[in-house]
Amino acid sequence: MKKSLSLFALCILLQPLFAQDWSLTGNAGTNPATHFLGTTDNQPLTFRRNNVQAGLIDGYSNTFYGSSAGLNNVPNVLLFQGQSNTGIGAGALRENTTGKLNTALGSGALIFNTTGTANTALGEGALGTCVTAGSNTAVGHSSLANCTGSANTAVGDGALATATSVSNSVALGAGALSQNKAGSRGVAIGYWAMFYADNTTSTFNNQNVAVGFEALRGSTTPASNTGNRNTAIGYQALTIRTSGDDNTAIGNQTMYSATTGSANTAVGHLALLSLTSGNNNTGIGRYANVSTGTLTNATALGYNASVNASNKVRLGNSSITVVEGQVPYTSPSDARFKRDVEEDVLGLDLILKLRPVSYAFDRLAFAKHVKEDVEGRESELTQASRTRTVGFLAQEVEGSVKETGFAAFDVVHVPDGPTDNYGLAYAQFVVPLVKAVQELHAENEALKEELEALRNTLSDRVAQLEGSGRIDRSxxxxxxxxxxxxxxxxxxxxxxxxxxxxxxxxxxxxxxxxxxxxxxxxxxxxxxxxxxxxxxxxxxxxxxxxxxxxxxxxxxxxx
Incomplete structure (x- = not known):
């Protein structure tokens, strides 16, 4: 008993000396070789606040700092589980059990992850509801907050915020792909790029690519935005597209008005701006456009080119004076594919009905008719309109063709809508001209034969008369x-x-x-x-x- 009391008294006396080894109010004279915070055994080092874990450093490459960060982590060296995780922030990786290779920085980042692996979350609530998914990267407040899919990358406030079963998607920019819930394999780069993407909960492949401010943003009703395999690169490119598929828009506000059109291609500032629901159209060049939004298979090539009918190609705007190529334009003309061939082409009967004229073409009026942007070009177009040229009047040619009944002569393009215009395929005139020359040649040969016969007859008659002495040469x-x-x-x-x-x-x-x-x-x-x-x-x-x-x-x- 005396021995026990003596030992207790010794401990009381030595306590002040131990307390002086590390002061709560600061220390001096420390030696980094012998003084440190930590342990000298192989046990995890924990930090607590109000008796709740607020930090942990263990022997499994895990580091947690923040209230409840990594609270439920269960490392297993044999199964390589629950290892190499970093969680910094209140609740970061709180529910993680066997998940590994995860990094969470921010309050609530990866808070509900349990077995998910190789996730990176930076920002409050980033990957907040991720439980078992892996290989996701989320940087920004609430980015990928609800995701259960894998291999996604979201950078920006609210990027892929409502995504649930999404996988293999990329969203870079605040609000990028924000409303997308189940569409995978989409790429959205830019503020609100694909913001209103389809919010259906049924898993599908998004396969859209949007790069630029509000590119492929979609209508404000996400459920309507079901378009797929679209590519939009540029400020507000394809911005209100809903259900159109297979569109490509490159340039500032290209296909800005398109909603349900499919398989369209627009390259250039404001290209195909007026297109709404047309399909298979192409506009390449600044302001290359269609005159109406519902055209199909129409092509406009060049600055301010405007095509005004379906199944039509327009090269350049009304200011163009030369269309040049090193070789002539070639049309397919293969006898293997021509059916019901007949020699019924009209020649002189048609050609003689045509009225060749010279004229000045009003380029300004035409540009306005096909909906070209003429602002700042009025003087240029007016000046160009003073140049005279030669040709026919399409309406007169149309009348001549109808008069002859030669329906196969498709030289006249008749307008198929109020913004379309008459046109002539001048190369087609070669065929009746060839026929006319052949007819003239046949007529000439017949006349030559007739003339030769008359000459012979006359010569014979003269010879007879001379022989009879009835012609007096004197x-x-x-x-x-x-x-x-x-x-x-x-x-x-x-x-x-x-x-x-x-x-x-x-x-x-x-x-x-x-x-x-x-x-x-x-x-x-x-x-x-x-x-x-x-x-x-x-x-x-x-x-x-x-x-x-x-x-x-x-x-x-x-x-």
Whole structure:
């Protein structure tokens, strides 16, 4: 008993000395080699506040700091569970049991995670309801707050905030993909990018890509935003799209008004701005647009190009003066794919009904008609409209085609709507022109044969008359035929003129020489080509041969 009392008294006396080893009010004369906070055994170091764990450092690479941070962690070295976690902030990783490789910084970050692995949460409430999911990264207040899916990345206040069963998605920016609940594999980068994405709770593949402020934001009714496989890059690109699929919009406010259209492509500032629900349209270039929002399979290429009909391609705006390529445009023309071939093309019957004209095209009026943006271009377009060109009037050609009944001649584009315009495919005129030339050639060959027959008949008749002595060459008259003539006449010579040099003149009704030809040696006959400039009328042919009296004959030209 005395021994016990003596030992107790010794402890009381030594207590002040022990207390002086580490003071609660500060210490001096410390030696970092021997003085430290921590343990000298292999037991976890814990910190408590009000007897509640507020920090823990253990031998399993876990570090927790904050009220209840890592409170329920259960490390298991054999199964590699509950290890290599870092939780800083009140409640960070509070419910974690066997989850590993997690990092949570912020009050309530990963608070309900139990077995999830390789998650990173930075921000109050980040990945707050994640329980078993893994490989998620959330940076920002409430980012991925409700997610149960895996392999997501959310950076920004409220990014992927309501996501539940979402996986493999990326949201960078405040509110990016905020309303998306179950759509996976989407990418949203920018403030409110895809903010109102489809909020259905049924798992589906989102597959949309939005980069830019409010890109693919969607309508304010998330349930309506069911579009898929869309790509929007740029400020408010495809911003109010709802159910359209397979759209690509690159540029500031491209396809800004599109809601339900699908398979459209817009590249350039405000490209396809007016498109609402049309499909399969393409607009490439600043302000490249459609005249109405419901066109289909329409293409506008170039700055301010505006296409005004479905199934139509528009190259450039109304200021364009040259469309150039190194080789001609080629149309597919393969006999293997042509059916019901008939030789029924009209030639002269159609061509002779056409009225070629010259004109000035009002580019300003046309630009306004097809809904081009003409602000600041009025003077330029007005000046360009003063240039004259040649062609046909489409409405007149349309009438001629209808009159002939040649329905296969699809040279005229007839407007299919109030913003469309008449047009002519000038290359198509080649076909009836070829047919017309063929018809003229056939007619010419027939006339040549007829003329040759007449010449032969006339020559035979002249020979008969000369043989009978009924033609007197001494009268000074020439034998010239045919009468009337159009392009040429043939002149038969007297026997005594053959071999002589001569001058041949054609005299008009006013006595003026309009054609002269020098002949070195006359033959039995000769052809005189009549100038195409000569009008119809009565002319005289005069032949002046050396050593002979002049000879003449009348010629009638009929054209």
């Amino acid at each position: 009268t000074g008259q020439l034998l010239v035929y045919p009468v009337p003539a159009r392009d040429q006449v043939r002149i038969d010579m007297d026997q005594q003129l053959i071999g002589r040099s001569a001058t041949l003149e054609l005299i008009d009704p006013n006595g003026q020489c309009v054609q002269r030809r020098t002949i070195a040696s006359l033959g039995a006959s000769m052809d005189l080509q009549l100038s195409t400039n000569l009008p119809s009328g009565s002319y005289t042919v005069v032949l002046r041969a050396v050593g002979e009296a002049p000879r003449s004959a009348h010629v009638v030209i009929a054209r």
